[in-house]
Amino acid sequence: MRATVTSDDTITPRLEDLYVRHAPAASRLAYFLTGDREEARDLVQEAFVRVAGRFRYLRQPDEFDAYLRRTIVNLHASRLRRLRAERSSLAREAALPAPAALEEDHVVRDEMWHAIIGLPPRQRAAIVLRYYEDLSERQAAEVLHCSVGALNQLVVRATASLRDRIGEEAR
Amino acid sequence: MNDLEREIRDTLRRHEHDAPTFDASDARRAAGRTRRRQILNVAGVGVGTLVVAVALVASLGGLVRADRSPIVLDTPSPSQTSAPTPGPIDRVVHGWPDGGRNPAGVYSWGALLVQDASHLAGRLPREEDRHVKNSGHAQRIQAGLG
Numbered sequence: 001m002r003a004t005v006t007s008d009d010t011i012t013p014r015l016e017d018l019y020v021r022h023a024p025a026a027s028r029l030a031y032f033l034t035g036d037r038e039e040a041r042d043l044v045q046e047a048f049v050r051v052a053g054r055f056r057y058l059r060q061p062d063e064f065d066a067y068l069r070r071t072i073v074n075l076h077a078s079r080l081r082r083l084r085a086e087r088s089s090l091a092r093e094a095a096l097p098a099p100a101a102l103e104e105d106h107v108v109r110d111e112m113w114h115a116i117i118g119l120p121p122r123q124r125a126a127i128v129l130r131y132y133e134d135l136s137e138r139q140a141a142e143v144l145h146c147s148v149g150a151l152n153q154l155v156v157r158a159t160a161s162l163r164d165r166i167g168e169e170a171r
Numbered sequence: 172m173n174d175l176e177r178e179i180r181d182t183l184r185r186h187e188h189d190a191p192t193f194d195a196s197d198a199r200r201a202a203g204r205t206r207r208r209q210i211l212n213v214a215g216v217g218v219g220t221l222v223v224a225v226a227l228v229a230s231l232g233g234l235v236r237a238d239r240s241p242i243v244l245d246t247p248s249p250s251q252t253s254a255p256t257p258g259p260i261d262r263v264v265h266g267w268p269d270g271g272r273n274p275a276g277v278y279s280w281g282a283l284l285v286q287d288a289s290h291l292a293g294r295l296p297r298e299e300d301r302h303v304k305n306s307g308h309a310q311r312i313q314a315g316l317g
Binding site for chain 2: 023030031037159163
């Protein structure tokens, strides 16, 4: 009995520590991808359970961040695919601003933020990975499961789109 | 880095505080879910491994049994041991015991059967020549049985 309790006690803090250590950064990435706090919270929990539940990180514990980041991006993409299958996600994203963004006035006034949130999901992910996470081109391409050339195309299109939107709103 | 890229970076940094925060209960919940997932995964892998092992053993056993079965072919078949062969062979083998029937396992039927059938087709020499050729063999068999 004591052995069970001991092993349980040693396992539980490890997972919790892992979560506490990685969840904040993961939640910021998830929030930038979704634009929604609750959805970001669910996304992080699901991604953490998937990565830690498969013991994948045990081979390379230092890679837990990368695994988690990739899982968050993949889960977000698959959620969007599900939504798109219902033919509502694009219209919903374009029509409704993020609930979190409505909470504070300064967020509503932030044109660039709205422009970023309005980008297509993969372009938004590319922008976040390159300019917020500061990943190299190769690392960002691995997370998005695409070539470096495709990643650069996504970044170029995203920046062009942002420039257009900001320019339009400035006029 | 141009101005637009700098602005993107600043905007994202400014909004990072809007991301959800996590407390201890979130960590406990996530750890609990993770442990359940780990247990399910381990159980799934165990069951899968067991199924593969059982299938492997069963298929290997089938292969071993399949390798053994040709040995049975060396024993005489029921048709050779019980059913008499009628027809011209009775006429060809002279002095055969038990009414000219061939006891199983003593005599090879092939040569005589073919020769006899060929004779009926008129392709072989006369019966006297053949009788001379086979008489020595028949005598040896007769001596063996006697």
